[in-house]
Each structure stands twice: as C-alpha cells, then as structure tokens.
Amino acid sequence: MSSADGAAICTNGLGWYLYGVVGAGDKSPRLDAKGLAVDPGHDVELVVEGPLAGVTSRVSLEEFGEEMLPDRLGDAAWLEEKISAHERVLERVLHELSIVPCRFCTVYRSERELRRFLAERKDALQAALDRVHGQVELGVKAFVDRKRFAAGEASRNEKIRDLQERAGSAEGGTAYLERRRLEQLVSSEVERLRSTASRDIHSRLLARADDGLTLALQAPEVSGRDNQMIFHGAYLVDVSEAEFKATLGSLAVEYRDLGVELELTGPWPPYNFVPTELRAS
Amino acid sequence: MSSRDLESYRSGQPAQLADVLERVLDKGIVIAGDIQINLLDIELLTVKIRLLIASADKARELGIDWWEGDAFLSRGNGHSELEERLRKLEEKAGLPTSPERGRSDT
Numbered sequence: 001m002s003s004a005d006g007a008a009i010c011t012n013g014l015g016w017y018l019y020g021v022v023g024a025g026d027k028s029p030r031l032d033a034k035g036l037a038v039d040p041g042h043d044v045e046l047v048v049e050g051p052l053a054g055v056t057s058r059v060s061l062e063e064f065g066e067e068m069l070p071d072r073l074g075d076a077a078w079l080e081e082k083i084s085a086h087e088r089v090l091e092r093v094l095h096e097l098s099i100v101p102c103r104f105c106t107v108y109r110s111e112r113e114l115r116r117f118l119a120e121r122k123d124a125l126q127a128a129l130d131r132v133h134g135q136v137e138l139g140v141k142a143f144v145d146r147k148r149f150a151a152g153e154a155s156r157n158e159k160i161r162d163l164q165e166r167a168g169s170a171e172g173g174t175a176y177l178e179r180r181r182l183e184q185l186v187s188s189e190v191e192r193l194r195s196t197a198s199r200d201i202h203s204r205l206l207a208r209a210d211d212g213l214t215l216a217l218q219a220p221e222v223s224g225r226d227n228q229m230i231f232h233g234a235y236l237v238d239v240s241e242a243e244f245k246a247t248l249g250s251l252a253v254e255y256r257d258l259g260v261e262l263e264l265t266g267p268w269p270p271y272n273f274v275p276t277e278l279r280a281s
Numbered sequence: 282m283s284s285r286d287l288e289s290y291r292s293g294q295p296a297q298l299a300d301v302l303e304r305v306l307d308k309g310i311v312i313a314g315d316i317q318i319n320l321l322d323i324e325l326l327t328v329k330i331r332l333l334i335a336s337a338d339k340a341r342e343l344g345i346d347w348w349e350g351d352a353f354l355s356r357g358n359g360h361s362e363l364e365e366r367l368r369k370l371e372e373k374a375g376l377p378t379s380p381e382r383g384r385s386d387t
Contacts, residue, residue: 083305103309222299252289264292271308
C-alpha cells in the first residue's frame with residue numbers, strides 16, 4: 001500500500017459493500033436478519049443520500065480490499081459463499097422494493113465515497129431505477145430431449161424413419177455407419193429446431209414483457225442438465241408475472257411434443273436490465 | 282390459466298449456482314473507479330485489478346475503457362493482446378508494472 005493512499009483508507013479497516021440502489025422514499029425493506037451480509041459479522045443497512053439509498057453492509061478491507069481479492073477469488077468456497085450472500089440480500093430487498101443491482105464486490109473505502117457516488121450519479125441511478133420500477137427479471141431456458149425429439153421427428157420426417165429402420169436391421173460396420181448418418185441428421189434437425197424455436201419463444205415472451213434479451217447458451221456441465229440447452233433468455237416483467245407466465249405455459253405445452261422442456265428461473269434482481277457502466281453525470 | 286399450463290414448465294427450484302454466478306459476476310451496474318472485478322477468469326482478474334490501480338480516470342485519459350470490454354475480455358482470445366496493451370499503457374503512464382497497489386482518486 002502506498003502512503004499517498006493511506007489517508008483515504010478507513011482507519012478501522014472497514015469498507016462499504018454496495019449491493020444495489022433503491023429509492024429512499026420507498027418503504028424500508030426488512031434487512032435485520034443476522035448473518036445476511038457478505039461479511040456476516042455486520043448488518044445490512046440503508047445509506048440514504050437524497051432521493052436514493054444504497055443497500056450496504058460494512059466489510060473488512062482485509063478481506064475485500066484490492067490486495068486480498070485475487071487470492072480470495074481463487075478460493076471457490078469463499079467465492080460461492082460471498083456470491084450467494086450478495087444474491088440473498090438483493091432477493092430480500094426485491095420482495096419489497098425495486099432495486100438496481102450492483103455487480104459483485106462493489107466496495108467503497110469510506111462512507112464519504114459511497115455518499116459521493118450516490119449524490120454525483122443521482123440522475124443516472126434514478127433513471128436506472130425508474131426503468132425497473134415495479135419489475136423483476138425472469139429467466140427462461142429451453143432444453144431438448146434428443147431421444148424424444150428424434151422419436152417425434154421420425155413420425156414427421158421420412159428420412160429419419162428410413163435411417164432408423166436401416167440402422168435397426170443392419171449389422172456390423174453398416175449398422176455403425178447408418179447410426180452415424182442418423183445421428184448427423186438428428187443433429188442438424190436439432191439445430192434447425194434451436195434456431196426456429198428460439199426465435200419463436202423469444203418473440204412471444206417479449207410481447208408479454210417490458211424488455212428482454214437472449215443470453216449465452218449453457219453447456220451441460222454448467223446447466224447441470226444432460227439435455228441440450230436450445231434457448232436462454234431474460235425478461236423484465238411486471239412484478240405480478242401473470243401474463244408472462246400464462247404465455248410461458250402455452251409455449252411449454254406446444255413445445256412438449258417436440259421433446260422440448262421449458263424452465264423458469266427467478267424472480268431475479270434485474271441484473272440484465274441496468275446499465276453495465278455508470279458514467280459520471 | 283388451466284392447471285395443465287401451470288405444470289407445463291419447471292420452476293420454483295432453488296437457483297442454480299451457475300445462473301447466480303453469471304448474473305452476479307457479469308451483470309449488474311458497474312461503477313467505474315471502484316473496486317470491481319470479473320471473476321470468470323482469475324488471470325484476467327489480476328490484469329483488471331492492475332488497470333484499476335491506475336484508476337479509472339487515468340485509464341480513460343489513456344484511452345482505455347476496460348470496464349466496457351468485458352465481452353472482449355471474457356471471450357478468451359484477447360489475453361496476450363490485453364497483457365501487451367497493459368504493458369504499453371503502464372510504460373506510457375510511468376506506472377510500476379510490479380503490483381504496488383495504490384489508487385490516485387482520493
């Protein structure tokens with residue numbers, strides 16, 4: 001640590017972890033549960049600055065300071081615990097209030113810096129808050145069960161039916177080749193399904209949402225599912241969620257026969273619908 | 282809505298850690314000039330933290346806006362290119378390349 005820096009550091013070695021920003025005029029969320037915060041020894045509290053309030057908690061700068069972070073981040077258990085706490089606090093707030101979520105490890109070294117941020121970026125923060133007012137983020141994933149898809153396709157697709165029959169009756173090397181051709185054909189049909197289904201699902205869900213976007217597809221080791229993910233989206237939806245869920249229900253029924261299963265995640269803090277960077281106003 | 286529709290999609294299970302990670306680490310508001318990290322790649326993380334030390338304003342002055350470059354950073358191929366850019370910037374700014382950690386935005 002350079003000496004020029006020393007003056008800015010809190011003498012007690014505590015910083016302010018910022019989870020997100022809410023409107024100060026709104027009711028206060030209940031955040032008094034013990035052990036909720038990323039640093040469980042400290043309580044979650046609101047720091048009110050004008051019309052806005054930061055959802056914060058004190059953190060040890062020994063644990064969350066720049067020097068220590070690279071090491072901490074290599075510690076999967078630490079990371080998982082802290083990230084879960086970050087999300088848990090935001091979800092607690094989300095039950096009662098609209099919130100602009102911050103990215104993990106947004107840490108201020110002093111209350112003064114935190115307040116300065118809230119004051120200086122007031123307009124941009126207010127605009128971000130207005131955009132997500134009364135809304136939550138919902139995640140939607142679609143997975144295809146390849147076997148069920150292929151079985152369904154066989155009734156519609158003559159080529160697949162032929163190959164299935166030939167692969168079934170052939171022996172040895174011929175059977176192997178037929179099976180491979182069948183696999184390739186099914187793969188290209190799955191790819192076609194992915195392309196058409198994702199367009200269809202996204203546009204119909206978007207019509208029931210305030211905003212929406214598609215996210216990167218997750219590999220099976222990430223999604224934890226054997227079935228291939230063919231769609232992944234996030235939507236900014238009215239907190240009642242009813243219209244959106246009705247449409248999702250209809251989609252799920254329609255796509256079930258193709259071996260496609262839909263999954264809903266959330267409600268999430270609107271991570272995907274806040275500016276990624278907040279410039280000084 | 283019929284009960285059939287309600288049961289037609291999965292939901293309500295505890296959030297997958299992967300979904301939480303993707304959002305908490307890669308989305309949400311980023312405040313330039315404050316401690317901020319992209320943990321998806323620890324190696325890149327240290328690069329970012331080194332850039333952070335030069336402070337966001339200085340970095341902007343030097344024409345680098347790494348906080349907007351997450352897609353570039355996380356796409357994988359840019360590691361060495363980024364390291365090279367960082368080295369050049371540090372030289373240009375007269376910053377030590379060894380991790381002497383200080384911040385200038387007091």
